[in-house]
Amino acid sequence: MKYSYYPGCTLKTKAKDLDIYARSSAEALGVELVEVKEWQCCGGVYTTAQDEIATKLSAVRTLMSARDEGTDLVTVCAACHNVIKRVNDDMRNNEYVSTRANNYLQAEAPYAGETRVIHFLELLRDEIGFENIKKAVKNPISKKIAAYYGCLLLRPSSVMQMDNPENPSILEDFIKAIGATPVISAYRNECCGSYFAVTDKSIAKRNSSKFVDSSEKNGAEMILTACPLCLYNLKQNGGASVPVVYFTELLAEALGVK
Amino acid sequence: MANLNLTSENIKRISGVDARKCMRCGKCTASCPNFEDMEYHPHQFVYFIENGKLDKLLESKSVFKCLSCFACVERCPRQVEPAKLIEAVRLTVIRQQGANHLLPDEIPAAIDEEMPQQALVAAFRKFTK
Numbered sequence A: 001m002k003y004s005y006y007p008g009c010t011l012k013t014k015a016k017d018l019d020i021y022a023r024s025s026a027e028a029l030g031v032e033l034v035e036v037k038e039w040q041c042c043g044g045v046y047t048t049a050q051d052e053i054a055t056k057l058s059a060v061r062t063l064m065s066a067r068d069e070g071t072d073l074v075t076v077c078a079a080c081h082n083v084i085k086r087v088n089d090d091m092r093n094n095e096y097v098s099t100r101a102n103n104y105l106q107a108e109a110p111y112a113g114e115t116r117v118i119h120f121l122e123l124l125r126d127e128i129g130f131e132n133i134k135k136a137v138k139n140p141i142s143k144k145i146a147a148y149y150g151c152l153l154l155r156p157s158s159v160m161q162m163d164n165p166e167n168p169s170i171l172e173d174f175i176k177a178i179g180a181t182p183v184i185s186a187y188r189n190e191c192c193g194s195y196f197a198v199t200d201k202s203i204a205k206r207n208s209s210k211f212v213d214s215s216e217k218n219g220a221e222m223i224l225t226a227c228p229l230c231l232y233n234l235k236q237n238g239g240a241s242v243p244v245v246y247f248t249e250l251l252a253e254a255l256g257v258k
Numbered sequence B: 001m002a003n004l005n006l007t008s009e010n011i012k013r014i015s016g017v018d019a020r021k022c023m024r025c026g027k028c029t030a031s032c033p034n035f036e037d038m039e040y041h042p043h044q045f046v047y048f049i050e051n052g053k054l055d056k057l058l059e060s061k062s063v064f065k066c067l068s069c070f071a072c073v074e075r076c077p078r079q080v081e082p083a084k085l086i087e088a089v090r091l092t093v094i095r096q097q098g099a100n101h102l103l104p105d106e107i108p109a110a111i112d113e114e115m116p117q118q119a120l121v122a123a124f125r126k127f128t129k
């Protein structure tokens, strides 16, 4: 199985673990991830304004690059995934945006949203299958783990289409596959406070501590996330006393490639 | 803001939202994790835009309190998409000269060793033009 792979800026700096363990796990599972050539920052957040074309171009370039390789595009950072998948939806369904983006890019073949974008979790669930992950586990993680979804993997569900936005299960199913026990916490699909970590820490503190408190009360020994900013907020602003880790790190550990 | 009618049309155009679909159930505001920090709540953005009271929104700090978490969009029973309206109003504000909400000078005091780049890129994209 061969896929184009988009890591994103934060995964090359502060969130190296999210990237490194995605790659080593993929290799252990027989999946080839080929890094997109000359990728650029996705922009961090998707802009809903229809007249914001420039902010969407880097995602379009990545999507085109995967199309030209003839592969699906795998992402692993929740934020990059959200941006790229939503821009892809615009290129498919929003003529105002797609016409202007294509006019600007002047590519030989205009882009019309042909690429299929899948998050690493979807790769595990839908392409490899959690049953097969379970079989490949060498070191089961015997811990109680709370999964934090945040917003970006799930919403808007009409576009993201990863899971039920109000009662998701993909991360809990992942936790079971690596031999651990999921803990369901309140606020697992609410926002951590996001970029208010920069402009208004009190908001980030209030929002992330709600989830952290609920998880710890419910007996979680660890918290799992797919987003570098969620990880930061839960740790620094939510005051988590249990470890907060990327799901890829635990996967690599379970597969014996950490 | 020189011409409120023009601005109102512009907000409708760039957000792509039809505020008239709103049935004023308040679910957007009830879903919003930041509503208590907002002077005007998500359902009021919808209401004010529908009723031409845009000036209140343009002057309010509420535009800088939205997390873009899309809870209001997901849970609105009428697919109004309030977050898109809030983004359009915020862009209308920061596209004016000198109206940026986040300045590079503020960054050194706001960050620490652990903060991911993503936080800064996102904050600048939302608050600065």
Ligand code: SF4
Pocket (backbone or CB within 6 Å): B021, B022, B023, B024, B025, B026, B027, B028, B029, B042, B043, B046, B075, B076, B077, B078, B079, B080, B081, B082
């Ligand atoms: S949830 Fe939707 S219909 Fe209800 S008040 Fe908000 S915008 Fe209007």
Ligand code: SF4
Pocket (backbone or CB within 6 Å): B028, B031, B032, B033, B034, B035, B042, B065, B066, B067, B068, B069, B070, B071, B072, B073, B082, B083, B086
């Ligand atoms: S997107 Fe903004 S307005 Fe909507 S629920 Fe989230 S913080 Fe509130």
